[in-house]
Amino acid sequence: xxxxxxxxxxxxxxxxxxxxxxxxxxxxxxxxxxxxxxxxxxxxxxxxxxxxxxxxxxxxxxxxxxxxxxxxxxxxxxxxxxxxxxxxxxxxxxxxx
Numbered sequence: 001x002x003x004x005x006x007x008x009x010x011x012x013x014x015x016x017x018x019x020x021x022x023x024x025x026x027x028x029x030x031x032x033x034x035x036x037x038x039x040x041x042x043x044x045x046x047x048x049x050x051x052x053x054x055x056x057x058x059x060x061x062x063x064x065x066x067x068x069x070x071x072x073x074x075x076x077x078x079x080x081x082x083x084x085x086x087x088x089x090x091x092x093x094x095x096x097x
Contacts, residue, residue: 003049004032007046008027008051015052015053015056017053018053018056030051031051032051033049033051033057034049035047037064
């Protein structure tokens with residue numbers, strides 16, 4: 001049994017990104033994506049696999065290509081800390097009259 005057959009037996013037939021469900025009729029459109037992008041890394045527990053539809057799988061590999069073309073990642077910038085609380089009045093709005 002190859003890794004695709006194993007993954008299809010282990011996981012529900014749903015795309016891990018967009019949530020699209022698959023039936024026997026369109027199961028050929030569901031692919032096995034290797035999380036670490038190493039097609040030789042196929043642990044029996046399936047921890048390196050996720051099921052993705054053709055579109056999400058292509059998108060995932062496109063993101064990897066673009067990141068590779070961009071070169072080394074810049075150091076992360078510090079993010080501003082939020083000072084407001086947009087849900088502060090939610091409790092009052094939810095109180096029953």
